[in-house]
Amino acid sequence: MKINEIKELLCAEILCGGEFLSNEVNYAFGSDLMSDVLAYVKEKTVLLTGLTNTQVIRTAEMADLNAIIFVRGKRPDQDLVKLAMENNIVLMLTTDTMYTASGKLYSNGLEGTKI
Amino acid sequence: MSLIQYHFNVEKDDFDRAGEASSNIKKILRQLGIDAAIIRKVAISTYEAEINVVIHSLGGVISLEIDTSSIKITAKDRGPGIANIELAMQAGYSTASDKVREMGFGAGMGLPNMEKCADKFEVESVVGIGTTITMHMYI
Numbered sequence: 001m002k003i004n005e006i007k008e009l010l011c012a013e014i015l016c017g018g019e020f021l022s023n024e025v026n027y028a029f030g031s032d033l034m035s036d037v038l039a040y041v042k043e044k045t046v047l048l049t050g051l052t053n054t055q056v057i058r059t060a061e062m063a064d065l066n067a068i069i070f071v072r073g074k075r076p077d078q079d080l081v082k083l084a085m086e087n088n089i090v091l092m093l094t095t096d097t098m099y100t101a102s103g104k105l106y107s108n109g110l111e112g113t114k115i
Numbered sequence: 116m117s118l119i120q121y122h123f124n125v126e127k128d129d130f131d132r133a134g135e136a137s138s139n140i141k142k143i144l145r146q147l148g149i150d151a152a153i154i155r156k157v158a159i160s161t162y163e164a165e166i167n168v169v170i171h172s173l174g175g176v177i178s179l180e181i182d183t184s185s186i187k188i189t190a191k192d193r194g195p196g197i198a199n200i201e202l203a204m205q206a207g208y209s210t211a212s213d214k215v216r217e218m219g220f221g222a223g224m225g226l227p228n229m230e231k232c233a234d235k236f237e238v239e240s241v242v243g244i245g246t247t248i249t250m251h252m253y254i
């Protein structure tokens with residue numbers, strides 16, 4: 001699924017990485033546990049999370065994640081956004097909860113990470 | 116003999132800078148043209164080791180050494196050490212504080228994931244002295 005389609009489905013606001021919206025992701029993973037993200041995700045994955053500390057970006061950087069969706073309208077601070085920009089990671093913000101956002105993406109064909 | 120060596124200090128409880136050592140190591144490996152799948156494994160396991168130094172130890176040093184056949188990562192800290200390594204290695208075992216859990220860590224997955232990512236993995240620990248994690252990835 002194109003990152004832009006994710007943005008449309010979740011009526012999301014793009015915080016950075018707008019130049020990468022035509023890139024594709026193959027899987028999604030939803031978690032607030034960074035060690036689970038590090039243990040399970042594969043490449044070309046979008047992460048849905050309610051956490052907004054800079055370790056989320058470090059996790060994405062190490063695991064080569066392409067995009068992060070912050071759910072429940074939780075807005076990260078500028079330092080986090082800057083770190084994401086340095087690492088070419090798309091950040092977006094949706095007011096949907098984790099459950100609703102995941103449901104919308106799944107029912108439109110975006111698979112979950114197989115563990 | 117390693118051809119390349121780098122050392123990075125890691126401070127206890129420094130959540131703003133946690134991950135910088137791993138980030139630097141990832142960049143160095145990328146500049147050297149190491150295979151992306153290997154870099155990813157090194158980055159993930161180094162980051163898990165770095166976070167452990169930040170949240171569980173009194174501080175330490177992460178080292179990167181590269182020779183013609185492997186990448187070696189060492190995370191050496193100044194204590195408190197791990198009393199029962201077998202228990203600590205079990206998936207799900209964690210003594211992380213509530214504060215650390217709120218930051219997204221404390222699933223008890225770090226050590227098992229390091230072992231999974233590394234081609235060779237060793238934990239040495241002496242209570243009161245410190246812990247040393249050594250990982251090799253063959254290139």
Ligand SMILES: Nc1ncnc2c1ncn2[C@@H]1O[C@H](COP(=O)(O)OP(=O)(O)OP(=O)(O)O)[C@@H](O)[C@H]1O
Pocket residue numbers: 035036163167168171172192194195196197203204208209210211219220221222223224225226227246
């Ligand atoms: N460097 C260390 N010094 C002291 N104790 C450690 C160290 N590393 C790990 N431990 C102990 O081993 C346990 C398991 O470590 P592990 O990395 O697997 O999980 P965690 O750090 O608690 O959570 P996660 O890694 O999933 O965020 C820790 O909770 C801690 O008790």
Ligand SMILES: [Mg+2]
Pocket residue numbers: 163166167221224225226
């Ligand atoms: Mg850990």
